[in-house]
Amino acid sequence: MGKTMAEKVLAAHSGSDCYAGEIVVASVDFCMSQDGTSTMMIRELENLGFEHPKTSRGMALVLDHNAPCPSAEVANVHLRIRTFARDKRIPIHETGSGVCHQVVPESGKVLPGDLAVGADSHTCTYGALNACSTGLGSADVAAAAYTGKLWFRVPETYSIRAEGVLPERVGAKDLMLKVIGRLTADGATYKSVEFSGDSIDSMSMDGRFTMANMAVEMGAKFCPFGFDSRTSSWLTERGLPPGAPMSSDTDADCEKRFEFDASDLVPLVARPHSVDRVCDASSLKGTKIQQAFLGTCTNGRLSDLEAAARLMKGRSVSSGVRLIVAPASRTVLVDAIESGVACQLIRAGAVLVAPGCGPCVGTHAGIPSDGENVVSTANRNFKGRMGNNRDVGIYLASPETVAASAITGEITDPREV
Amino acid sequence: MRFSGCAHRFSPNDDINTDYIISGRYKFKIDDMNELAKHVMEDIDPDFSAKVKKGDIIVAGRNFGCGSSREQAPRALRAAGVSAVVAQSYARIFYRSSFNIGLPLIECDTDSIRAGDEITVDLDAGLVIDKATGESTSIKPIPRTMQILLEDGGLIQHLKKRGDFALRQGDTELMN
Numbered sequence: 001m002g003k004t005m006a007e008k009v010l011a012a013h014s015g016s017d018c019y020a021g022e023i024v025v026a027s028v029d030f031c032m033s034q035d036g037t038s039t040m041m042i043r044e045l046e047n048l049g050f051e052h053p054k055t056s057r058g059m060a061l062v063l064d065h066n067a068p069c070p071s072a073e074v075a076n077v078h079l080r081i082r083t084f085a086r087d088k089r090i091p092i093h094e095t096g097s098g099v100c101h102q103v104v105p106e107s108g109k110v111l112p113g114d115l116a117v118g119a120d121s122h123t124c125t126y127g128a129l130n131a132c133s134t135g136l137g138s139a140d141v142a143a144a145a146y147t148g149k150l151w152f153r154v155p156e157t158y159s160i161r162a163e164g165v166l167p168e169r170v171g172a173k174d175l176m177l178k179v180i181g182r183l184t185a186d187g188a189t190y191k192s193v194e195f196s197g198d199s200i201d202s203m204s205m206d207g208r209f210t211m212a213n214m215a216v217e218m219g220a221k222f223c224p225f226g227f228d229s230r231t232s233s234w235l236t237e238r239g240l241p242p243g244a245p246m247s248s249d250t251d252a253d254c255e256k257r258f259e260f261d262a263s264d265l266v267p268l269v270a271r272p273h274s275v276d277r278v279c280d281a282s283s284l285k286g287t288k289i290q291q292a293f294l295g296t297c298t299n300g301r302l303s304d305l306e307a308a309a310r311l312m313k314g315r316s317v318s319s320g321v322r323l324i325v326a327p328a329s330r331t332v333l334v335d336a337i338e339s340g341v342a343c344q345l346i347r348a349g350a351v352l353v354a355p356g357c358g359p360c361v362g363t364h365a366g367i368p369s370d371g372e373n374v375v376s377t378a379n380r381n382f383k384g385r386m387g388n389n390r391d392v393g394i395y396l397a398s399p400e401t402v403a404a405s406a407i408t409g410e411i412t413d414p415r416e417v
Numbered sequence: 418m419r420f421s422g423c424a425h426r427f428s429p430n431d432d433i434n435t436d437y438i439i440s441g442r443y444k445f446k447i448d449d450m451n452e453l454a455k456h457v458m459e460d461i462d463p464d465f466s467a468k469v470k471k472g473d474i475i476v477a478g479r480n481f482g483c484g485s486s487r488e489q490a491p492r493a494l495r496a497a498g499v500s501a502v503v504a505q506s507y508a509r510i511f512y513r514s515s516f517n518i519g520l521p522l523i524e525c526d527t528d529s530i531r532a533g534d535e536i537t538v539d540l541d542a543g544l545v546i547d548k549a550t551g552e553s554t555s556i557k558p559i560p561r562t563m564q565i566l567l568e569d570g571g572l573i574q575h576l577k578k579r580g581d582f583a584l585r586q587g588d589t590e591l592m593n
């Protein structure tokens with residue numbers, strides 16, 4: 001019987017002819033941890049007597065959730081991580097490098113066919129690169145770093161086909177919100193999700209990163225995309241090797257199949273406080289916002305900033321609204337400066353903050369006031385997520401919808417500005 | 418293994434995410450789990466840390482522990498005295514992490530359990546017994562892999578004790 005991408009990657013990494021449902025111990029290519037999860041991992045590694053990572057492509061530590069540091073307490077957490085990185089010679093991506101899920105792919109540490117883990121739930125993002133990657137707790141990542149392997153249950157696969165050309169000002173984020181709205185917040189728990197169809201074939205790598213990033217919001221474990229000329233170009237442009245490209249066999253066993261028509265998709269929004277409370281952006285007309293946030297590992301890439309800047313051309317942020325922009329990485333920031341996109345956004349009234357997670361996780365650089373509404377390109381809208389749980393509503397949307405809403409001061413369908 | 422304690426329930430019942438279990442407002446700056454335990458469940462029940470007693474059991478609906486991978490969530494629950502969680506289903510990362518750090522997660526129908534009921538989880542009998550109502554509910558067997566990790570005192574202890582992963586490759590297990 002044929003194999004899914006998850007079955008292929010776990011078979012190749014465990015030396016067994018495994019299928020969904022089986023427990024395997026598989027070699028792990030790469031592992032990473034960020035500043036909110038590293039200290040627990042470090043304690044476990046010290047407990048184990050760790051000297052160096054046994055994962056084939058090593059590991060990385062990323063300071064992104066609180067960078068630059070908002071307090072002395074967090075600064076000391078960073079110090080502990082830095083000291084560990086120096087002592088064990090682990091590469092560390094310092095303050096300002098960007099969000100781990102943009103920094104890691106840019107670093108070339110995860111390649112097609114890889115198995116990667118990270119102490120951050122959105123580690124599934126690397127699926128866009130034709131890899132199997134997943135978020136885990138700190139103890140699991142410590143075990144992977146220490147032994148170079150980890151146990152996995154081979155996941156069943158859901159196949160999701162999206163056909164049709166995405167309409168103007170409708171993008172990957174809208175398609176993913178549509179999918180999550182239908183499958184719900186636990187609709188793909190423990191599954192590997194494989195997207196296919198001509199909407200995916202014609203989608204940019206940035207769009208695929210957006211979709212893979214949000215797979216965990218419906219509970220998924222992996223979200224491997226196929227390998228094609230776009231994957232290949234993305235790697236070549238960065239001077240990276242092609243890895244071991246893989247694809248799903250046509251006779252592979254998929255537990256469920258879903259189909260979506262992308263050609264009639266409209267801009268969508270997930271309402272507070274759950275990602276699956278999805279509705280048309282136009283239905284929220286009149287919902288006032290006080291803050292708009294463009295960034296994160298979901299939508300903080302250059303094409304996201306470009307899309308927002310295009311829409312804001314000749315317009316400015318509405319009075320009474322703060323538009324905060326956090327590029328996903330230093331590379332994205334430099335590209336946005338050199339291409340003029342950063343300047344366009346700043347001239348329109350945006351506040352540019354350091355590459356990193358900040359506002360999305362409520363650590364600093366954009367905590368909303370009591371009773372405010374925020375429209376955000378992030379992946380989570382849990383109550384209190386942005387650092388204030390007192391009657392703050394977070395609405396998740398595409399960069400275009402966030403930009404349109406920043407202009408009008410209320411949630412706005414970007415096709416109407 | 419048996420655990421007995423008072424049942425705590427929350428609103429919402431489903432999709433209780435790890436941000437609700439321990440907010441980012443605390444988890445990034447506090448590294449001491451006993452300190453973090455003072456803020457556990459605060460966003461959905463501000464009085465929880467004051468009323469939870471050692472051995473108490475959290476009872477919830479579907480998809481408990483969804484969202485962020487923060488291992489502070491199961492660790493802070495355990496530090497607060499919680500002996501087990503009983504829910505209809507769990508999110509994947511929280512599920513692994515809880516067993517990794519020694520917090521047992523029980524899957525069963527939880528509709529009949531009321532907040533404040535004294536309940537006993539009897540893993541050997543495969544039952545959750547509600548002393549207040551006298552009702553017993555069958556639990557889904559804990560997968561063998563998770564049982565091994567739990568018996569060894571968590572994932573890191575498992576590795577220290579056995580020198581490697583001592584799990585049965587090729588076993589087929591149902592989780593969630």
